[in-house]
Amino acid sequence: MLTDRQLMILQVIIDDFIDSAKPVGSRALSKKDTLPYSAATIRNEMxxxxxSGFLEKTHTSSGRVPSEKGYRYYVDHLIGPEIHQHGLGIIEKLTNNGIYEFEQIVQTAAEALSELTNYTSIILGPEMFEATVKQIQVLALSDQSAVAILVTNTGHVEHRSFTLPTGVSSSDIEKLVNILNDRLYGVALYKLPEVIQNEVASLMMRYMNGVDSSLNWIRTLFTQEQAVKLYFGGKANILMQPEFNDVDRIRSFYALMEREDEIVNLLKNSNQGIKVSIGHENEVEEIKDLSLITASYHIGGGQMGTIALIGPTRMEYKKVLSLMQAISKEMTGAMGKWYGDKS
Amino acid sequence: MLTDRQLMILQVIIDDFIDSAKPVGSRALSKKDTLPYSAATIRNEMxxxxxSGFLEKTHTSSGRVPSEKGYRYYVDHLIGPEIHQHGLGIIEKLTNNGIYEFEQIVQTAAEALSELTNYTSIILGPEMFEATVKQIQVLALSDQSAVAILVTNTGHVEHRSFTLPTGVSSSDIEKLVNILNDRLYGVALYKLPEVIQNEVASLMMRYMNGVDSSLNWIRTLFTQEQAVKLYFGGKANILMQPEFNDVDRIRSFYALMEREDEIVNLLKNSNQGIKVSIGHENEVEEIKDLSLITASYHIGGGQMGTIALIGPTRMEYKKVLSLMQAISKEMTGAMGKWYGDKS
DNA sequence: GTTAGCACTCTCTTATTATGAGTGCTAAAT
DNA sequence: ATTTAGCACTCATAATAAGAGAGTGCTAAC
Structure with a gap:
């Protein structure tokens, strides 16, 4: 439906606009040696x-600007696979001293991604529903307070401080910890509340005194929702984009960035691979004039998180896509290697 | 040096400007019933x-605007103590189920502070140099990887994952943990590297095999600087201030907010109590047209952190000062209570 | 099918001209 | 000796007008 020449022109226009952010006109195009046609010819094609809906004008006598349909076509057909070299090795550098700091890896990756693109990057920590309990520990800090620590098989550590119910002795705690470890080892996090309710409760009744109150806080302790963590990289970088030269635009963007649960919903990328949402393809009002790219990474054991990048629809798709592919692979590699799961 | 009437006028002007952000003129002032003088009289006083340097003009024939000296005088002499009622109870609500989540308390406080003022709030986590080791644990996740957990007497939990040096058996780890707990219990965090070097090293030499490599990673493990954590509240709220109606202003502000170490330096508030830095009283270029208020809070055991609020020099000092006093007290209360230290 | 030529459109910049809030100063009023 | 009214003057801001420039669409020639 589109001639080769039209495709070629479309590509050049989009490339040009991505680079300059200014509507591109026929005269300027015909001067480029990539297109050996006169301005008039190009005008006709444009x-x-x-x-056909691939281009738009900002006003009757302006140059052309890619439409969302144009970008979509560009992303789907006009950019070849081009593996990106930059950015590789970022994560390796962090882990090659043998110390593996999940938070630090993710944070660094997010910052690198933003730095290399001048867009805003967001990384979603892995969902940990499926991680299982490796060890539970309760450590008294004083007569009244204690800290509970839970380690998962993936090496994540959750901890929570709390006040001890009155009348709980240190031997009670010891018993409790034994019961918990015995019964909860290997249990997936999402099953915790249920298992506590069904198995642990009765055991506690049998072996401990003053259980009623204790049971309550144990439940609270482990029922706290395991919120997915967000890691932002360079929220300020996107301000360099000319699209953000308007104060209200900035306001609405930053306001959205603070509504973290909405962001989480936005990014949850159940399907594998890379997904590009251009402008109105996005559900959320505030980014209907932006593009969102998400890619998933895996940390093994079926757990995964999401890497995302938000920028103007006029985004350097070519660069960004290969970059995200690289980083997602790199993260999956680093994490997977970590605990031997080669999925 | 200033007559009563001048003081009164100064106060009214500042109050008015704080409220409206617009230069205040003599006519408008004389209309207010607080000042029973004619515009001409007020003009003379102005x-x-x-x-005397308390007021400024933005151009020859504009209304007056408080100078930094004016704000300074206002803060030092013109606002009486006025305990703020809002915002109290925020933290109590979080802790009264017996669960004490340090991060959550601080984050909530920061958000509340920003929400109530429409400025940007930053809370510095406590410096933990003086916290002491309560317990150290190393938990193997697989043949190759393990996670080390350190709990302080204040209930903070630090953890780090790492790859096990080859040739380290699980009995080695057990020995190691015993040594570490034996020697490091009660040791302040800032002394850790030293103590490890002097005491632990020799013990390890004596009782363990293949120590050379192990020692190295243990040192790395605990030498990682204990960075002070920053909690931001409502970075977007400050955008509501008319002073931030300029894109470049926003850019430079957000750029600063990302240079976290600079922020930490800026906020470190060694002296007790509340400190107000107005405009050029600040060292950092990017906030020479803003005001910074810092207050310290204590978590007991001599450890403390800093609460800070950044807004335009045209800040609601009265409200802000009492509010910060309240929150700082509330936090100190909640935390101090926590582990029985009534310092 | 391609291109040169030309009238036309619309934005953006610059210059010009009000408009109006506010000041400083002088002279009269209290 | 203060206080106040009056008035000329200043400067920012808004509104209007006039060009300049880039680009288009269409027609006619190549």
Whole structure:
């Protein structure tokens, strides 16, 4: 439906606009040596491309700007696979001293991604529903307070401080910890509340005194929702984009960035691979004029998180896509290697 | 040096400007029933106040705007103590189920502070140099990887994952943990590297095999600087201030907010109590047109952190000062209570 | 099918001209 | 000796007008 020449022109226009952010006109195009046609010819083709919906004008006599349909076509057909070299080795550098700091790896990756692109990157920590309990420990800090620590098989550590119910002795705690470890070892986090309710409760009744109150806080302790953590990289970098030259635009963007649960929903990327959402393809009002790219990474054991990048629809898709592919692979590699799961 | 009437006028002008952000003129002032003088009289007084440096004009024929000296005088002499009622109970609500989540308390406080003021709040986590080791644990996750957990007497939990040096058996780990707990219990965090070097090293030499490599990673493990954590509240709220109606202003502000170490330096508030830095009183270029208020809070055991609020020099000092006093007290209360230290 | 030529459109910049809030100063009023 | 009214003057801001420039669409020639 599109001639080769039209495709070629479309590509050049989009490349140019991505680079300059200014509507591109026929004269300027014909001067480029990539297109050996006169301005008039190009004008005709552009008119056709506009009619087919791939281009738009900002006003009657302006140059052309890619439409969302144009970008979509560009992303789907016009950019070849081009593996990106930059950014590789970022994570390796962090882990090659043998110390593996999940938070630090993710944070660094997010910052690198943003730095290399000048867009805003967001990384979603892995969902930990499926991680299982490796060890539970309760450590008294004083007569009244204690800290409970839970380690998962993936090496994540959750901890929570709390006040000890009155009348709980240190031997009680010891018993409790034994019961918990005995019964909860290997249990997936999402099953915890249920298992506590069904198995642990009765055991506690049998072997401990003053259980009623204790049971309550144990439940609270482990029922706290395991919120997915967000790691932002360079929220300020996106301000360099000319699209953000408007104060209200900035306001609405930053306001959205603070509504973390909405962001989480936005990013949850159940399907594998890389997904590109251009402009109105996004559900959320505030980014209907932006593009969102998400990619998943895996930490093994079926757990995964999401890497995302938000920028203007006029995004350097070529660069970004290969970069995200690289980083997602790198993260999956680093994490997977970590605990031997080669999934 | 200033007459009562001048003081009164100064106060009204500042109050008005804080509220409206617009230069205040003599006509408008004389209409207010607080000042029973004609516009001309007020003009004369304003001219005097300008000569003494308390007021400024934005251009020859504009209304007056408080100078930094004016704000300074206002803060030092013109606002009485007025305990703020809002915001109290925020933290109590979080802790009264017996669960004490340090991060959550601080984060909530920061958000509340920003929400109530529409400025940007930053809370510095406590410096933990003086916290002491309560327990150290190393938990193997697989043949190759393990996680080390350190709990302090204040209930903070630090953890780090790492790859096990080859040739380290699980009995080695057990020995190691015993040595570490034996020697490091009660040792302040800032002394850790030293103590490890002097005491632990020799013991390890004596009782363990293949120590050379192990020692190295243990040192790395605990030498990682204990970075002070920053908690931001509502970075977007400050955008509501008319002072931030300029894109470049926003850019430079957010750029600063990402240079976390600079922020930490800026906020470290060694002296007790509340400190107000107005405009050029600040060292950092990017906030020479803003005001910074810092207050310290204590978590007991001599450890403390800092609460800070950044807003335009045209800040609601009255409200902000009492509010910060309240929150700082509330946090100190909640935390101090926590582990029985009533310092 | 391609291109040169030309009239036309629309934005953006710059210059010009009000408009109005506010000041400083002088002279009259209290 | 203060206080106040009156008035000329200043400067920022808003509104209007006039060009300049880039780009388009269409027609006619190549």
């Amino acid at each position: 008119a056709d491309l506009e009619e | 001219a005097d106040l300008e000569e």
